[in-house]
Amino acid sequence: MFERSSKTVVAPADDGLIREQARFVALWERRLSGGRALAETVHARLVELYGEPHRRYHTLEHVRRCLGEFDRAAALMDDPDAVEMALWFHDAIYRSGAADNERRSADLFHGWSAGRADAAFLRRVEDLIMVTTHRGRPTRRDERFIVDIDLSSFGLPWEAFERDGHRIRAECAEIGDEVYYLGQLRFLLSLQGRPTFFLTEFFQRRYERIARDNIHRVIENLRARGHG
Numbered sequence: 001m002f003e004r005s006s007k008t009v010v011a012p013a014d015d016g017l018i019r020e021q022a023r024f025v026a027l028w029e030r031r032l033s034g035g036r037a038l039a040e041t042v043h044a045r046l047v048e049l050y051g052e053p054h055r056r057y058h059t060l061e062h063v064r065r066c067l068g069e070f071d072r073a074a075a076l077m078d079d080p081d082a083v084e085m086a087l088w089f090h091d092a093i094y095r096s097g098a099a100d101n102e103r104r105s106a107d108l109f110h111g112w113s114a115g116r117a118d119a120a121f122l123r124r125v126e127d128l129i130m131v132t133t134h135r136g137r138p139t140r141r142d143e144r145f146i147v148d149i150d151l152s153s154f155g156l157p158w159e160a161f162e163r164d165g166h167r168i169r170a171e172c173a174e175i176g177d178e179v180y181y182l183g184q185l186r187f188l189l190s191l192q193g194r195p196t197f198f199l200t201e202f203f204q205r206r207y208e209r210i211a212r213d214n215i216h217r218v219i220e221n222l223r224a225r226g227h228g
Contacts, residue, residue, distance in 0.1 A: 033117070055094060057170075058171065076141075077142050082124040082128060089129055096171045106126040181222055186228075188218055
């Protein structure tokens with residue numbers, strides 16, 4: 001069962017959020033039943049979740065960045081609506097260090113959408129949410145795209161990439177440095193060990209070199225500080 005909020009739903013307060021709401025409502029109405037009112041309620045709940053006070057990186061701004069990358073690549077996808085819906089939900093539930101964030105996010109989507117679309121679409125969205133755990137190497141085209149979109153911030157210029165790293169660290173403030181940075185190093189080494197960092201030719205062309213340079217720099221910084 002999905003989590004309902006006891007708070008009063010507040011209407012969007014700025015033009016950007018209104019446009020995002022309209023985008024989400026249009027997506028929902030294309031693929032799911034329930035009408036505009038339900039779609040607006042779901043969107044408001046997502047905005048509330050992504051605005052939780054403990055979040056620093058996994059916020060609505062991350063979703064916006066992902067949607068911007070999605071818009072550039074959507075024409076290359078098999079089911080872009082499923083990818084877009086998964087992006088809206090993929091970090092809806094987030095607690096630092098929790099192993100089931102993606103599972104609970106997929107369950108949240110399931111709770112809102114069950115019986116409102118064909119089963120194949122619902123399963124695709126849930127599978128796409130789950131692949132953002134970044135465990136294993138997906139083989140389906142849309143799974144590769146959503147993984148690349150979720151990790152596209154690795155292709156930012158160093159200063160912006162470093163700011164994102166500080167925000168992620170701030171979300172995990174209760175985890176000690178030794179444990180946190182050892183886990184970070186393991187994750188970065190697993191990414192560095194891929195034949196390519198990005199899984200699609202589209203994102204390889206855009207960000208591969210920058211992402212590899214950023215990863216190398218972080219790994220060297222961590223090792224210089226005695227981690228790993």
